[in-house]
Amino acid sequence: MLIIVSLGLRPRPQGGLRRLHVDIPVFDRSGRSNLGHALETTVALELERRGAEAAYVRTADNLEVDFLTHYPGGEQQLIQVSAELDAAETVARETRALLAAAEEHPQASLHLITLTSDPIPTLPTQVAHHAAGAWLLEPP
Numbered sequence: 001m002l003i004i005v006s007l008g009l010r011p012r013p014q015g016g017l018r019r020l021h022v023d024i025p026v027f028d029r030s031g032r033s034n035l036g037h038a039l040e041t042t043v044a045l046e047l048e049r050r051g052a053e054a055a056y057v058r059t060a061d062n063l064e065v066d067f068l069t070h071y072p073g074g075e076q077q078l079i080q081v082s083a084e085l086d087a088a089e090t091v092a093r094e095t096r097a098l099l100a101a102a103e104e105h106p107q108a109s110l111h112l113i114t115l116t117s118d119p120i121p122t123l124p125t126q127v128a129h130h131a132a133g134a135w136l137l138e139p140p
Helices: 035-049 088-104 132-137
Strands: 008-011 017-020 053-058 064-070 076-081 109-114 127-131
Touching: 035 053, 035 064, 035 076, 035 132, 064 088, 076 088, 088 109, 088 127, 109 132, 127 132
Parallel strands: 076 109, 109 127
Antiparallel strands: 008 017, 053 064, 064 076
């Protein structure tokens, strides 16, 4: 059974809107692990804490990237989140989406956030790999 929770917006005290991040699959009561969805939600909340405006990206090739961020200083990042990259197909899929999105957003740096700090030998050089634990501890 899946409990559906919609994303909501609520007014901020200073007038604007604040996004409430809820990743629906986190609330799957079947007992299955949803580490990937939980990690993606954690990254979304951290991006907000860091002051980034974040959006989901779908490329012209119909590939998906989890976040395109815009920071107040003008920096942009394309961020893909994946709990595990133990299969070569997963690495290929995640990096293919990032590289395609980079063609449409050439000013953005490319980042892959995972639960592991193990090196990824097939990762393209323009993609920075971050272990989630270390990334979360970085200063904003």
